[in-house]
Amino acid sequence: MEKLTETQVNTSVNLCGIRIDNPVIPASGTFGYGYEFAKLYDINELGTFSFKGTTLEPRFGNPTPRIAECTAGMINSVGLQNPGVHAVINTELPELRKVFHKPVMANISGFSVEEYAKTAELLNGEEQIGWFEVNISCPNVHGGGMSFGTDPKAAASVIDAVKRVTTKPVLAKLSPNVTDVTLIARACEAAGADGISLINTLLGMRFDVRRRKPVIANTMGGFSGPAIFPVALRMVYQTANAVNVPVVGMGGVSSAEDVIEMMMCGATAVETGAVNLVDPYASLNIVRELPVKMRELGISDIKNIIGIANK
Amino acid sequence: MYNIRVPGARRCPAAFCCNLPFPGSFAMKQGFFTITENRKLADATFLMRLEGDTEAITAPGQFVNIKLDGFYLRRPISVFDCDGKTLSIIYKVVGRGTDALSKTEPGKELDLLTGLGNGYDIGAAGKRPLLIGGGVGVPPLYWLCKKLAAQGAMPQVVLGFNSAKDVFAVAEFRAVAGPDVKIVTVDGSYSDIGGCNKGFVTDFLPASYTYFYTCGPEPMLRAVYKATSTEGEFSFEERMGCGFGACMGCSCKTVTGYKRICKDGPVLKKEEILWKN
Numbered sequence: 001m002e003k004l005t006e007t008q009v010n011t012s013v014n015l016c017g018i019r020i021d022n023p024v025i026p027a028s029g030t031f032g033y034g035y036e037f038a039k040l041y042d043i044n045e046l047g048t049f050s051f052k053g054t055t056l057e058p059r060f061g062n063p064t065p066r067i068a069e070c071t072a073g074m075i076n077s078v079g080l081q082n083p084g085v086h087a088v089i090n091t092e093l094p095e096l097r098k099v100f101h102k103p104v105m106a107n108i109s110g111f112s113v114e115e116y117a118k119t120a121e122l123l124n125g126e127e128q129i130g131w132f133e134v135n136i137s138c139p140n141v142h143g144g145g146m147s148f149g150t151d152p153k154a155a156a157s158v159i160d161a162v163k164r165v166t167t168k169p170v171l172a173k174l175s176p177n178v179t180d181v182t183l184i185a186r187a188c189e190a191a192g193a194d195g196i197s198l199i200n201t202l203l204g205m206r207f208d209v210r211r212r213k214p215v216i217a218n219t220m221g222g223f224s225g226p227a228i229f230p231v232a233l234r235m236v237y238q239t240a241n242a243v244n245v246p247v248v249g250m251g252g253v254s255s256a257e258d259v260i261e262m263m264m265c266g267a268t269a270v271e272t273g274a275v276n277l278v279d280p281y282a283s284l285n286i287v288r289e290l291p292v293k294m295r296e297l298g299i300s301d302i303k304n305i306i307g308i309a310n311k
Numbered sequence: 312m313y314n315i316r317v318p319g320a321r322r323c324p325a326a327f328c329c330n331l332p333f334p335g336s337f338a339m340k341q342g343f344f345t346i347t348e349n350r351k352l353a354d355a356t357f358l359m360r361l362e363g364d365t366e367a368i369t370a371p372g373q374f375v376n377i378k379l380d381g382f383y384l385r386r387p388i389s390v391f392d393c394d395g396k397t398l399s400i401i402y403k404v405v406g407r408g409t410d411a412l413s414k415t416e417p418g419k420e421l422d423l424l425t426g427l428g429n430g431y432d433i434g435a436a437g438k439r440p441l442l443i444g445g446g447v448g449v450p451p452l453y454w455l456c457k458k459l460a461a462q463g464a465m466p467q468v469v470l471g472f473n474s475a476k477d478v479f480a481v482a483e484f485r486a487v488a489g490p491d492v493k494i495v496t497v498d499g500s501y502s503d504i505g506g507c508n509k510g511f512v513t514d515f516l517p518a519s520y521t522y523f524y525t526c527g528p529e530p531m532l533r534a535v536y537k538a539t540s541t542e543g544e545f546s547f548e549e550r551m552g553c554g555f556g557a558c559m560g561c562s563c564k565t566v567t568g569y570k571r572i573c574k575d576g577p578v579l580k581k582e583e584i585l586w587k588n
Contacts, residue, residue, distance in 0.1 A: 029559075278553070
């Protein structure tokens, strides 16, 4: 195998028309609005990040306990706690601008098609937002979130409504809690989605055998962490085969090697989730490990490996 | 400028993981600590001493978050005592994680996040502050007690346990607060020079105090809330995801808005508290 030097390794990718320095993106809900991690390290080293799922109105979310541990993973039922789109525009994004100088991914959620569209419309004027990631897959809220992402027609109607109010690229964030994820992905693509990101968390549950009660107040929650990586990889692979738009893969990614594996199976970029909560430096370490791992594997340009499993 | 040690250094090539300076302030630090002692103090209750960089730990009532082999989430545990290079914690074995922690041998290194949480405000104490602890809520009050004494206050301490077999750290508290330490047990099975105090901590509160600090199980905190006559501070417990404010797993509602127990707490002022139900 040819020996590659550091300068010969290219980690940049094009995500829906925007070039990012590397494909590593902390996922929504694990990175807040970014600026708190900026106290730990220079977050400009990341490709970008997806900010905390934002709704039109402020939300407290679900009752606590909201967290349960699992083997190689965790369950959360936060339930889209966020300060609402107006506070994001007036407080969070100005804080972020001070420390992050790249386009950010705006993760939005809602309880009606109109709410998704209104939230996107309000955020559309924010220059720093590069992409919208439309969360139609939150398992922790009723009457919104995942209920849009488990039906192709409903998913398409949300994407269509968001596309009408923005010129920025729109990614549909999909749920794994469906029988055939490619049906939803294709419906989103047909409705104009510029990309697909998946997977959100798997619906899971833990029961406390001593207290004889569910561990989580809301009974069920979203299961994430390294345990779900093979499921995520399989769905990324299936989706990349089914659509022509870029796929952003996520689910249990914890190392540079996981990033490469997921890109080989069809992801143009990769989001890191639960690992950020266990190790606050995880995403930075993955960014720094990536060129090393590429050299080791004889990869000179990361773009060249995207979807090689699918060909 | 700070020297940030990128803690994933073990997984990361040395060329990338030297002390990279970044501007800005931060409270939390990640680092490796060596266990110097890990012994049983009372029923299912252990003391662990660790050596490492304690610089980020700035206030009593803060906690550390400990990574354990074979467990995905870290274990948040309050600081019992801390100085320049050593840190002690007292923890109760309540599940598989803390059971594994209790079996970890001295000499082993643990990955810790330190300097987590706001901690108690020692500036509010006045001359005669009251410290009320219950069970595993007792540990964070010890370093607080020392800090208060060091600033010239004369703390009064009431510590509650279920039974004599659960009692710990009495000598440590007595060394700081002398005769002002009262030990209370629910079943009355414990007695010492402070007498035999059977009942709940709220049955044995002193008549007068300038301010109070408390930590313990929620039913005790609710009772303390009702029984106290001054302003004070409560330390809360909640299941956490990250422990440093990123995941919103441990949020609670307060008079002054939504707060994260891990980052905006665990200490809340009495006037901020909104009890669930």
